[in-house]
Amino acid sequence: MSPETATPLLIVxxxxxxxAARNSNPFKPSREKLRAVDGISFTVERGETFGLVGESxxxxxxxxxAILRLVEPTGGRxxxxxxxxxxxxxxxxxxxxxxxxxxxxxxxxxxxxxMSVRDLVEEPxxxxxxxxxxxxxxxxxxMLELVGIRPEFATRKPHQFSGGQRQRIGIxxxxxxxxxxxxxxxPISALDVSVQAQILNLLKDLQERLGLSYVxxxxxxxxxxxxxxxxxxxxxxxxxxxxAASELFSNPQHPYTVSLLSAVPRVGTKGSNRxxxxxxxxxxxxxxxxxCAFRARCPVGRDRPICASDRPVLAPRGTGDxxxxxxxxxxxxxxx
Amino acid sequence: MKRDWGRTALRRVWAxxxxxxxxxxxxxxxxxxxxxxxxxxxSPLDMDFGAPLAAPSLAHPMGTDSNxxxxxxxxxxxxxxxxxxxxxxxxxxLIVGGTIGVVAGLGGRIxxxxxxxxxxxxxxxxxxxxxxxxxxxxxxxxxxxxxxxALSSVPFFARLMRGDILRIKTLPxxxxxxxxxxxxxxxxxxxxxxxxTPTMLVQCASVFGYAILTLAGLGFIGLGAQIPEPEWGxxxxxxxxxxxxxxxxxxxxxxxGVLLAVVAANLLADRLxxxxxPRSARNQVR
Numbered sequence: 001m002s003p004e005t006a007t008p009l010l011i012v013x014x015x016x017x018x019x020a021a022r023n024s025n026p027f028k029p030s031r032e033k034l035r036a037v038d039g040i041s042f043t044v045e046r047g048e049t050f051g052l053v054g055e056s057x058x059x060x061x062x063x064x065x066a067i068l069r070l071v072e073p074t075g076g077r078x079x080x081x082x083x084x085x086x087x088x089x090x091x092x093x094x095x096x097x098x099x100x101x102x103x104x105x106x107x108x109x110x111x112x113x114x115m116s117v118r119d120l121v122e123e124p125x126x127x128x129x130x131x132x133x134x135x136x137x138x139x140x141x142x143m144l145e146l147v148g149i150r151p152e153f154a155t156r157k158p159h160q161f162s163g164g165q166r167q168r169i170g171i172x173x174x175x176x177x178x179x180x181x182x183x184x185x186x187p188i189s190a191l192d193v194s195v196q197a198q199i200l201n202l203l204k205d206l207q208e209r210l211g212l213s214y215v216x217x218x219x220x221x222x223x224x225x226x227x228x229x230x231x232x233x234x235x236x237x238x239x240x241x242x243x244a245a246s247e248l249f250s251n252p253q254h255p256y257t258v259s260l261l262s263a264v265p266r267v268g269t270k271g272s273n274r275x276x277x278x279x280x281x282x283x284x285x286x287x288x289x290x291x292c293a294f295r296a297r298c299p300v301g302r303d304r305p306i307c308a309s310d311r312p313v314l315a316p317r318g319t320g321d322x323x324x325x326x327x328x329x330x331x332x333x334x335x336x
Numbered sequence: 337m338k339r340d341w342g343r344t345a346l347r348r349v350w351a352x353x354x355x356x357x358x359x360x361x362x363x364x365x366x367x368x369x370x371x372x373x374x375x376x377x378x379s380p381l382d383m384d385f386g387a388p389l390a391a392p393s394l395a396h397p398m399g400t401d402s403n404x405x406x407x408x409x410x411x412x413x414x415x416x417x418x419x420x421x422x423x424x425x426x427x428x429x430l431i432v433g434g435t436i437g438v439v440a441g442l443g444g445r446i447x448x449x450x451x452x453x454x455x456x457x458x459x460x461x462x463x464x465x466x467x468x469x470x471x472x473x474x475x476x477x478x479x480x481x482x483x484x485x486a487l488s489s490v491p492f493f494a495r496l497m498r499g500d501i502l503r504i505k506t507l508p509x510x511x512x513x514x515x516x517x518x519x520x521x522x523x524x525x526x527x528x529x530x531x532x533t534p535t536m537l538v539q540c541a542s543v544f545g546y547a548i549l550t551l552a553g554l555g556f557i558g559l560g561a562q563i564p565e566p567e568w569g570x571x572x573x574x575x576x577x578x579x580x581x582x583x584x585x586x587x588x589x590x591x592x593g594v595l596l597a598v599v600a601a602n603l604l605a606d607r608l609x610x611x612x613x614p615r616s617a618r619n620q621v622r
Contacts (some may be wrong), residue, residue, distance in 0.1 A: 098517055113509075123513075127522065
């Protein structure tokens, strides 16, 4: 192994992003903070796909944006290829963005409606001063071809394409810079199922061809299992469990992961053994600052004193780099 | 390809009769004053003492005024003044007000507060009063009237631009440009400003009308163009005193000029906005 590949491409270390919580009384400003991302740590190796899984409102998208500094993190460290991103001045940060791109969930809103597809895909090259006009044009055509948009349609505007085609344009826009890291923020959740599969296959194919590393934000567990090498399961901005996808799916330890997996429909099993979680994700008032973030809805630790007093730390469990943040890992098992 | 485009444009203009009419009026109002004085034999200041207050005839299509000056010649020169002042006011207001709006919208809370309070102070004066005060302070005349009107139009542009920028900068494609690594100047120039064109076009048209009307108003109270100068507002003032005694042509034609210029500007801006909007119904393939 050469020294260049020895360090992970991306190291996220106790990343935090909190927002001032709104208060209904303007004369009594709230000191309470909404911790959207609450100390997430993980690493992404070169060429692998790391998944961030969780339900709506668990801080997945905020984490993605904080990693790319589209929102300023309020704590923690992100290091990309050994470069500390949080401390970077605007201009070096802007230049670094060539190597780390993002594919957005909302392909309709993130493509400027007044620009043609060719201009949209060419823009990243212009912005980073890559190649002359002829070289850029050739590159744009090649990229469009690669994602399956016929170059003769390149003069059209985004709204003249279907949702799946727009997402392909978004992917072409991110990949035309030949980045090393691509953050995929739910790239397929706005698409219908048949198109989802096409886009996923396209992403996998491009990863193999271009040697990309992905951070994949997803709420669909089936997709996560198919697509990710390693995963972190998030709840209220904290990592509940992380590890290799195959390990996590075959041997889940955290009650939250177990409950989520029990909700995934499987061919050949009856759907009656779902574990139903009561309540909903409610960041404020659940006492997230002390104890386990999940305890209010946890079938195992709801009434146990240690779950209310101590926040569990991520500890190794099972095989590989499988870690769990739970006082009673493995206690909840899905009914066979 | 090029030819197709021209033909399509022509067909679309022809299909939209209101637009065609507005285009025709605008062309007449622009070409007339540009070419008219060189084609029309009479000068706007030449007096024909033989025919004061003559009714419209072949020799004088819009009649003559009390000093026997040809109203048509004065109308053409007046159009030049009015349209030029309108254009200057729109440009100055757009550049000054628009810049203030962009800086306020992007510059953070302190810059925003300072700039917008300044604009509030400016907007606290009724526009006509502000234009009057500036004109009087700088010395009565056409140029100072134009400066006063331009200044009074700055708050309109600044507020509208700020609001638009605040709205557009939260749209997802702006975040996408940041993620792409675009420079701030590029984001403003290529992604924010183009999206303000619809509102700004409409605003330009209405300020254009406002400028012509206000200039006429200032001329009417004697603060704009001075009497022998053939400005539409001053002509209306001069003509009004004869309206009761039956010489209607003196005030009617310059008034009609103001009306047509304002209507044409608004219609053009309206259609231009629709044409530039990629999603407007008019742009769908039929």
